[in-house]
Structure formats: C-alpha cells, structure tokens
Amino acid sequence: MARNSILGVFAKSPIKPLEQHIRLVAKCSSQLIPFFAACTKQDWDTAAKVRKQISKYEHDADALKRQLRLELPGGLFMPVDRADLLELLSQQDKIANKSKDIAGRILGRQLTIPESLQSSFSKYLERNLDAIDKAAEAINELDDLLETGFRGREVQLVEKMINQVDAIEDDTDSMQIQIRQDLLAIEKDLNPVDVMFLYQIIDWVGDLADLAERVGSRLEIMLARK
Amino acid sequence: MDILLSSGSTLIILAGVVGFFMAWGIGANDVANAMGTSVGSKALTIKQAIIIAMVFEFAGAYLAGGEVTSTIRKGIIDASYFVDTPELLVFGMISALFAAATWLLIASILGWPVSTTHSIVGAIIGFAAIGVSVDTVVWGKVLGIVGSWVVTPLISGVIAFAIFNSAQKLIFDTDNPLQQAKRYVPFYMFLAGFVLALVTIKKGLKHIGLDIGAQEGYIYAVIVAVIVAIIGKFYINRIKFDEDAVKTTQYANVEKVFAVLMIVTACCMAFAHGSNDVANAIGPLAAVESIVSNNGEIGKKAAIAWWILPLGGIGIVAGLALFGHKVIATIGQGITHLTPSRGFAAELAAACTVVIASGTGLPISTTQTLVGAVLGVGMARGIAAINLGVVRNIVISWVVTLPVGAGLSIIFFWIMKSVFA
Numbered sequence: 001m002a003r004n005s006i007l008g009v010f011a012k013s014p015i016k017p018l019e020q021h022i023r024l025v026a027k028c029s030s031q032l033i034p035f036f037a038a039c040t041k042q043d044w045d046t047a048a049k050v051r052k053q054i055s056k057y058e059h060d061a062d063a064l065k066r067q068l069r070l071e072l073p074g075g076l077f078m079p080v081d082r083a084d085l086l087e088l089l090s091q092q093d094k095i096a097n098k099s100k101d102i103a104g105r106i107l108g109r110q111l112t113i114p115e116s117l118q119s120s121f122s123k124y125l126e127r128n129l130d131a132i133d134k135a136a137e138a139i140n141e142l143d144d145l146l147e148t149g150f151r152g153r154e155v156q157l158v159e160k161m162i163n164q165v166d167a168i169e170d171d172t173d174s175m176q177i178q179i180r181q182d183l184l185a186i187e188k189d190l191n192p193v194d195v196m197f198l199y200q201i202i203d204w205v206g207d208l209a210d211l212a213e214r215v216g217s218r219l220e221i222m223l224a225r226k
Numbered sequence: 227m228d229i230l231l232s233s234g235s236t237l238i239i240l241a242g243v244v245g246f247f248m249a250w251g252i253g254a255n256d257v258a259n260a261m262g263t264s265v266g267s268k269a270l271t272i273k274q275a276i277i278i279a280m281v282f283e284f285a286g287a288y289l290a291g292g293e294v295t296s297t298i299r300k301g302i303i304d305a306s307y308f309v310d311t312p313e314l315l316v317f318g319m320i321s322a323l324f325a326a327a328t329w330l331l332i333a334s335i336l337g338w339p340v341s342t343t344h345s346i347v348g349a350i351i352g353f354a355a356i357g358v359s360v361d362t363v364v365w366g367k368v369l370g371i372v373g374s375w376v377v378t379p380l381i382s383g384v385i386a387f388a389i390f391n392s393a394q395k396l397i398f399d400t401d402n403p404l405q406q407a408k409r410y411v412p413f414y415m416f417l418a419g420f421v422l423a424l425v426t427i428k429k430g431l432k433h434i435g436l437d438i439g440a441q442e443g444y445i446y447a448v449i450v451a452v453i454v455a456i457i458g459k460f461y462i463n464r465i466k467f468d469e470d471a472v473k474t475t476q477y478a479n480v481e482k483v484f485a486v487l488m489i490v491t492a493c494c495m496a497f498a499h500g501s502n503d504v505a506n507a508i509g510p511l512a513a514v515e516s517i518v519s520n521n522g523e524i525g526k527k528a529a530i531a532w533w534i535l536p537l538g539g540i541g542i543v544a545g546l547a548l549f550g551h552k553v554i555a556t557i558g559q560g561i562t563h564l565t566p567s568r569g570f571a572a573e574l575a576a577a578c579t580v581v582i583a584s585g586t587g588l589p590i591s592t593t594q595t596l597v598g599a600v601l602g603v604g605m606a607r608g609i610a611a612i613n614l615g616v617v618r619n620i621v622i623s624w625v626v627t628l629p630v631g632a633g634l635s636i637i638f639f640w641i642m643k644s645v646f647a
Contacts, residue, residue, distance in 0.1 A: 006258070006259040006262050006263065006339075006596050006597065006600070007258070007262045007263070007266050008339070008613065008619075009597060009600055009612055009613055009616050009617055010266070010564055010600075010611070010612065010613065011608070011611035011612060011613040012611065013610030013611055014610065014611060015610050022403075026574070072611075073615075075610045075613065075614040075615040075618075076612065076613060076614065077601070077604050077608070077611070077614050077617075078610065078612070079604070079607030079608070079610070080607075081454055083411075098284055122615075135641050144477055145606075146608070146610055147398060147480075147565070147567070148398045149390070149391075149394050149398070149608050150606045150607045151394070151399065151607070152394070152399030153396075153399055153401075154399070159317060161268040163560040166532060196330075206522045
C-alpha cells in the first residue's frame, strides 16, 4: 500500500549523502598530517598504519559515491542539475584519491622531506588542507541552500566561501613556488631519484587545493544554472 | 417501475452498504495522500494525524460535501432520459458504486495510486453511455469535469509556487528568519482558516439549517480566521527554541514554527479531502435514495436525504480508524528531506484548490491536486528530489482508471438488470 500514496513522489535527497561524502573526503585528507609527522620521524610502522586509515576512508568515500550515483537515476526532478551534481561528486572524490596517492608514493619509497624544508612543507600541506576544509564547509551549506530555495543571502554566503577557497588556493601556489626554489637550492646534495619524487609530491599536495578549488567552482556552476 | 415499489428498500440498503464500503475504502486509502505530507515532514505524529483526519474529514464531508454530491448525483447524467425507466438509473448508480469500489479494492491490493473520483466518474459515464444510450450523458458537463482534472493540478501548482516563494521572501531570505517566521506564519494560518471557513459558511451551513448572507459570510470567515491565527500565534510563542542558535541551527528553529503551521494546513487538507471525496461514495447513493423514495419520480429539486452525508462521513472515519494507522505508518518512514516549510506550501495550495473546487461542485482528484502542488514547490527549487517516475504512474493511473471504471460498471449493470428484471 506504500506506493499508493503521494509520498512515493518524494525521492531520496542526494544532498545529505553529498555532504557526508565531502566530510569523509576531508577526514581522509586530514590524515596526511599525522602521516607526514610519522614520516618525518622515520616511524614507518605508524606511517603504514595511517596510510591504511587513509586508504580505508578513500574506500568508504568510493562506496558512498557509487551508492549516491545508483540512487540518482535519470527520472528525478531536482533543484539542481543532475549532471552538475554528479560532476561535483566526482571532483570531491578525486581529493580522496589524491590523498591516497600521496601517502602511497611516500610510503612506497620511504621518502622523507629534507630537514630544511620540513617546516615550510608542513605549512604548505596545512594550507592545502585548509582549502579542502573550506570547500567542505561550502558543500555543507547545501541543506541550508535547499531551505532557501537556492537563492538570496544563502547563495551569497556560499559564494563568499568559494572565494575564500580560491584565495587559499592562490596562497598555496605561491608557497609551492617558494618550496620548489628551496628544493632547487639543496637538490644537488640529495639523491636525484628522491628529488624527482619530491617534486612530484610537492605537485600532488598542491593538487589538493586545486581540486578543492574545482569543487568550489562546480558548486558555483551548480548554483548558477537554472 | 414495479421493481422500485416491490424491492425499493432492498435497493436502498444495497446502495447504502456499497456506498459505505466505498467511503470506508476512501478513508483507508486516500488518507495516506491527505495526511502523508504532514506525517512525512514530522510535523504530526501518526496518532495526531489520525485524530485530525477523523475530525476534519467528517466535518469536510458533512459540511462541504453537498455540492460535489449533487454533481455526481445528477450532473453527469441527463435524468430526463430515465423518466420512463427510473429503475435503470437506480441499477446504474448501484453498478457504478460496485465498479468503483471493486476497482479501488483491486488497485489497493496492487498498490496502484488510483483516484476514487476518476473511478466513480468513469463508472457513471460507462453504464449510461454504453449500458443505456450515449445521449444520456451530459457530455458538456463531463468535458468540464475532465478539464478540471487538468486545470486543478496546474492551479494548485501555481498557488504552491507563489506561497513557497512568498515564504522565501518574507522569512527565509532575511537577516533574522526566526523573527520573521514568528511574525508571518500566523498570516498563513489566517489564510488557511479564511478559505476553509468561507467555503464552509457559503456551502455547508445552508443544508444544516443555517442561512447566512454573503456579506455576513465574509465577516464570519474573517473572524474564524483571526481566531485560528491567534491560537496559532499562542502555540508558536510556546515553542522551545534552541537558545544558543548559531546561524546553522537557525533554519531548524524556523522549521519548528512551520511545524505548527502544518497542523493547521493538515486540518485544511483533511477537510478538503472529506469535502470532495465523500461524494464519490454517496453521490450515487443519494441518487438511488431520491428516486426510490419518490416512487420512481426523478425529482430534480429533491434535497439529499439527511442521513446520507453523515453516512459517508462515518464511512471515511471508520476506514481511517481501522486502516489509517497502518497506511500512515508505512508512508511515514523513509522521508528524509521534506521539511514543514515545503509541506505546508504544498498542502495549503492543494487544500485551497480542492476546497474551492468542492464549492463549485467539481469532483476533482485530491491526490493529483497535491501532486501538482508538490511540483509547484519543486519548480521553486524547494524539494531535493522529486520522483518523476511516480508522478508519471499517477498520471497513467488516472488515464487508465476511466475506461476500467466504465467497463466494470457496464458488467455490473448487465448483471443487475438480469437479476432484478
């Protein structure tokens, strides 16, 4: 008898799972801080444990992503475009993937950040994670956006948050340039293969903020349509 | 003709039993549609919903069900064709009831969202057009009724869109939504109370013996509406809000205010449903009763017998009491993102549309009107996800119900004719 009712008209909301997903992703990437701390101490056992945790979060995020996709069939009428929503979801998911890649590469080569770079690198990492947190905060406004019919003050609030993500990403760009220069200055004393991978890790960490920015712009596009 | 004299009371009792059964089915099934949004958005508990439904379904049926009943009774069929063979009209009306009740039962078992209104209208047209003669159906009127099925969801959608947007402007998109909610929600209560009171006064009180003039009617409606708003305001002031409300929980507090409003709109919805849908069960019964008790004379002016509207009302309430609990419990689960501020807009719009349609005597489908209203809120970007597949099913069931109701009623008509004649 349940189908014989008006309530069959209301489909499951994709908004809560989407918020849940970005929270999971943010939790996943935030594990990079204890991970790098362990690496600095050359404590590879702990690092392996943290990497496992990162991998688990990434896996959970994947499962959530898949479930959300399955629950979002074509015949839904939503206040936002379905394609935009799915695109936003895959951008969010890429953050978790990238975090896992970083941890995997570091652990696989038992790569340590050179001592002279450590403090600026951890600041750089934290700044990138800031961008993710800010993006997650913006995504978590989605339920309030729904309350307000995706318009008005709430949209301005979210746009402000998205601008903040952009600003943080700019920050990380200039930090990245600085770290590369610092690495360049000491690279002749290091193992050349390690240096190659260090450059790659610096790139990848920088990608985190890029991805957060992309999440922000997908959200912006989602709000702008319709 | 003789048959009406010899077994007239049997026929009335037969029609009464089937009519009661039909009303019972309406109560058991349709209540989910009328009360579902309130329970789904957690503004009401199941028990509260049942109590409200019982009181207001009965009130709606008794006070405002008369106009639609008249339409079903004598609007669809041109009675002058039956002057010489009134027994055919009696058989037909009973067959139509049988057909609609059977179809309702089958659809309920299979879980199809059919409209009781469509089945009874289809059934009446069926026996008259095929069983008797195509000319007996007042096609102009039928066209109007079918047209109203297209127009009313549209109207209620537009009203829902407007109500939702006004709530956004006045309450949500402001510096202090909670303050604004406390200020403006009583106005929506006023609106709900006004529409309800006006229709009751203009259409309902006459047949229970009170005749109130047009101007007085408006004044009384305003008074009732003001009382509703004041009571609502009183309850809003008693809500306990999350005191350390940061920006994030503010909307949760606003929704608490809307939850109070939703109690009012739930009453409206139950009233509207009762007023429109009771006719599906008792319209044919009223026709049978009036023909039989006038010894076969098809009296156009005859009033509906005093016991018929209450019988329908009691039937609906009985259905509610027995099965409503189970039905509402099933639908109350699994709704996550229907907040009272959306539910209220949809319910108020649908209730207003249905109540007004009832006042003009149009038998419309409550479910379809509510679906129209929900889509209206959806257009205003207020609902996270609407299942268009289910909407399509509801529309299909509406199209399918007409020929099925007609077919069943023709079969029952032939059976009755061979049994009694």
